Amino acid sequence: MITVTAAIIQKGAKILITRRAPGKHLAGYWEFPGGKLDQNETEQECLAREIQEELNITIQVDEFYRENIHQYANKQILLKAFKCSLVSGDIILRDHDKMAWINNNELTNYEFAPADIPIVKALLE
Numbered sequence: 001m002i003t004v005t006a007a008i009i010q011k012g013a014k015i016l017i018t019r020r021a022p023g024k025h026l027a028g029y030w031e032f033p034g035g036k037l038d039q040n041e042t043e044q045e046c047l048a049r050e051i052q053e054e055l056n057i058t059i060q061v062d063e064f065y066r067e068n069i070h071q072y073a074n075k076q077i078l079l080k081a082f083k084c085s086l087v088s089g090d091i092i093l094r095d096h097d098k099m100a101w102i103n104n105n106e107l108t109n110y111e112f113a114p115a116d117i118p119i120v121k122a123l124l125e
């Protein structure tokens with residue numbers, strides 16, 4: 001099983017979502033940015049690293065939110081979502097082709113990666 005971290009980055013009342021770029025697994029689906037846990041790093045370190053690499057911003061990882069295990073056709077992932085806040089930097093999309101700052105109630109307007117659905121549902125409650 002692959003552990004994947006995901007950041008729910010809050011700025012005021014809005015949260016950041018990003019769309020997976022063409023050519024990637026699940027291209028075109030929206031997600032919470034993040035990525036696979038490397039050996040010898042904590043989940044918090046992984047998330048801060050991935051967000052810096054993918055989005056060019058520095059975040060603070062505030063708290064664990066929810067996790068979900070999902071079986072894709074060729075892999076099983078443990079998706080771990082954390083509430084985060086923006087510390088500094090301007091976003092540059094390096095891995096995604098779109099981003100949006102949205103209110104939680106707008107989550108229903110976007111098609112999320114299947115593994116994210118329970119996390120999206122929790123955010124809508």
Ligand SMILES: Nc1nc2c([nH]c(=O)n2[C@@H]2O[C@H](COP(=O)(O)OP(=O)(O)OP(=O)(O)O)[C@@H](O)[C@H]2O)c(=O)[nH]1
Pocket residue numbers: 004005006024025026030031032033034035036077079113114115116
């Ligand atoms: N970052 C992120 N990945 C997610 C989410 N939901 C979800 O199913 N994933 C999946 O978890 C894996 C995370 O991989 P990644 O973003 O680090 O790397 P990648 O696509 O370049 O890797 P890969 O193509 O080798 O699988 C991908 O298979 C991705 O589709 C999510 O909300 N955030």
